[in-house]
Amino acid sequence: MSYGKTVFILLNLMMFICLAGCATVSTTARVEVSSSSIAYHVKEGPGPTIVFQSGLGDGKSVWEGVLRRLPKSVSLFAYDRPGYGDSPSSPGPRDPCSIARELRALLHAADVRPPYVLVGHSLGGTYQFHFAKLFPGDVVGLVLLDPTHPHHWSRMQQDAPVRASTLNGLRLVAFTGVMRREFDDQEACNTGLNLSVPVSKPTSLLFSGRFRPEELGSFERMVRKMRGEWITFFVDVASSEASNSGHYLHKEAPDAVVEAILGMLALREIRRVQ
Numbered sequence: 001m002s003y004g005k006t007v008f009i010l011l012n013l014m015m016f017i018c019l020a021g022c023a024t025v026s027t028t029a030r031v032e033v034s035s036s037s038i039a040y041h042v043k044e045g046p047g048p049t050i051v052f053q054s055g056l057g058d059g060k061s062v063w064e065g066v067l068r069r070l071p072k073s074v075s076l077f078a079y080d081r082p083g084y085g086d087s088p089s090s091p092g093p094r095d096p097c098s099i100a101r102e103l104r105a106l107l108h109a110a111d112v113r114p115p116y117v118l119v120g121h122s123l124g125g126t127y128q129f130h131f132a133k134l135f136p137g138d139v140v141g142l143v144l145l146d147p148t149h150p151h152h153w154s155r156m157q158q159d160a161p162v163r164a165s166t167l168n169g170l171r172l173v174a175f176t177g178v179m180r181r182e183f184d185d186q187e188a189c190n191t192g193l194n195l196s197v198p199v200s201k202p203t204s205l206l207f208s209g210r211f212r213p214e215e216l217g218s219f220e221r222m223v224r225k226m227r228g229e230w231i232t233f234f235v236d237v238a239s240s241e242a243s244n245s246g247h248y249l250h251k252e253a254p255d256a257v258v259e260a261i262l263g264m265l266a267l268r269e270i271r272r273v274q
Helices: 005-020 062-071 096-109 123-134 153-160 161-173 176-186 220-233 254-273
Strands: 030-031 035-041 050-053 076-081 115-123 137-143 204-210 236-243
Touching: 030 096, 035 096, 035 123, 050 062, 050 096, 050 123, 062 076, 062 254, 076 096, 076 161, 096 123, 115 123, 115 254, 137 161, 137 254, 153 161, 153 220, 161 176, 204 220, 204 254, 220 236, 236 254
Parallel strands: 050 076, 050 115, 115 137, 137 204, 204 236
Antiparallel strands: 030 035, 035 076
């Protein structure tokens, strides 16, 4: 791939990341967790709290379209990880296990008690998956949007090396410091995660159906193979594909995301009364 084409792709990818978080979700409060001042948006309601986790480079505002469409009665929680939105960056590890523990501590400090329905996009889907593995008693369901496979980066370097080279260039020239830390630590706690033991909580996997031109070929084949592997990580799982949406499902197909969340809440209620 030529240098000019690589730069063109990097700039387009970075523009896509920046545009993803234009809308605003207000900060209703902030708390100190492990020397970090973390901003969050919370709305109380009956039933389990829907807890949102954003992907790489995104804060809570990326969920604005979904939050606006949810019924006013639901309980929800969205936050800015340190280094995003209204939360200043902080030191410490940024691997999925550490971020899952940080989120749990934040929820308890904000007096948002379980049970939770975990919603996560991209790398945020990985973080929510780790949360469910570490704290299954807190979780009643998951809705994961194009979740990043636990071995995504290592597999990309092996199976889609051109795409990996492009992404590494983006990491070097366009990622913020906290984005690089999260990216570099994304597989750091896999050794302690037994993927052969599936998560027993009901899970909805929503995948994008539209790939950008530079993603076609080896990268798309790799992603589709890993989507099949995601299904094996759960006991009770349903998967679907939003054919007209790209990776930012919560921006491009918010109604489908809301439908998946409400379906999970309804399923939980049905099982509760049985």
